[in-house]
Amino acid sequence: MREEETPAGTGHVVVIGAGIAGLAAAHRLLERGARVTVLEASGRIGGKLLPGEIAGVRVDLGAESMLARRPEAVGLAREAGLAGHLQPPATATASLWTRGALRPMPKGHVMGVPGTAAALSGVLSEEGLARIERDAALPRTEIGDDVAVGAYVAERLGREVVDRLVEPLLGGVYAGDAYRISMRSAVPQLFEAARAHASLTEAVRALQGRTATAPPSGPVFMGIRGGIGTLPLAVARSVRARGGAVVTDAPVTEVRRTAPTGWRVVAGERVLRADAVVLAVPAPAAARLLRAEAPAAAAGLAAVEYASMALVTLAYRRTDAQALPEGSGFLVPPVDGRTIKASTFASRKWGWIAEEDPDLVVLRTSVGRYGETEILGRDDEDLVAVSRHDLKEATGLDAEPVAARVTRWTDGLPQYPVGHHARVARVREHVAALPGLAVCGAAYDGVGIPACIASAYAAVDQIHGDLRAVQQLTAHPVQSLHGGAGE
């Protein structure tokens, strides 16, 4: 083994994992004056953000859009030099493929939960709409510390709202099951509003009223010319330009504390000394690495479940794709019994993809949800065939694609079941007990890109104080050990 020349006490931080969370942490740490080494297990950086290509057109093969109503992702893109590449979607019109037709996605709801029954007319049956009206007269539903989104909404407004709207919208983010997903973690604003109001539709109207008096400006989502997958590449370039190291093919197998302070990180032949460690890896990997030093945190993380999915990207000649309707794509409620769960018309949604080759139309479908294993066991050809079958049923598109590619995301999305926030709080408590250790990424405070970046910044804030203490200890070892070097 090779012990690297990274003496402890110099503010050296090892970040494990070069997904967007790890890279955001590295970026912020360098701003704060730390020395940073990012170790990535695989041969490429970016994790779930993956730029690719089909029929000569650049596309995203992983995440493709970022919420712009929160500042973190757009802010990081700007800091990494991508300000001129930010691009909002060309269309915000989406559909639901339900009850045998493509229907305009209703407006006036919070994650599928409407403020009035009328908001969902056209999507729900007459009985479904009538059931929503009963909410106002029902006694309060106790939700305690947390509740499954599906169970609560079904009790207040009926199952049809959950099955036709909440489920596909939540499924689009978590690939999960609305009847398991935590309302507190997945839709916190709705959880708070629901605690304050007896009626759920009233709670939604209160939320909508707040937005109406202070309407947020700018697009809700943002893309990046060339793909969201270029974001981690740009952040890594910026990290390297500031003197940080980003090392690929470096799977970390061991993280141990050293005396009196600091950490020892083993990645194959490399052994690094660090003053602090940021673990920015998925929960199962974090559990393995924490087993020795933080067994209780490791146990909490080992219990986090993941959903797998696959994306099927298809390219058609424009002349063959006339059947494709307007809009950015559609979601499919599981209750409708189709195989695909969504389709994004990438060339319609993103101007930059349309411009790459105006004679091509690129779209993608997604398959696989939490607990659905059969579909992902099928081979690529089969996944392309079922996607084409469903696309034909939904839109009439029956042409032969000029190219197709399947991208599998095994264990791609952590699940946030009821009680997730409490589990995360316990994990963080155990981790915080070890000075110079922090965790971040999709398993904690939200799976979306801005939430992952926010968790990275929180991890940096957490170890910042520990780092300063270590630096003082190194500068004035005797004083500091006796507590005499306070600022």
Ligand SMILES: Cc1cc2nc3c(=O)[nH]c(=O)nc-3n(C[C@H](O)[C@H](O)[C@H](O)COP(=O)(O)OP(=O)(O)OC[C@H]3O[C@@H](n4cnc5c(N)ncnc54)[C@H](O)[C@@H]3O)c2cc1C
């Ligand atoms: C198919 C798909 C589509 C999505 N679409 C969107 C979207 O459009 N918008 C959005 O906001 N979010 C989207 N998400 C969610 C979002 O992309 C992810 O939650 C987020 O990118 C996760 O970032 P992360 O840094 O936490 O983890 P990851 O991206 O998983 O990165 C973790 C990194 O750690 C590395 N690693 C693991 N073990 C070790 C080890 N022992 N040593 C060193 N390195 C290790 C991994 O190789 C990986 O590179 C999507 C997710 C998926 C799967």
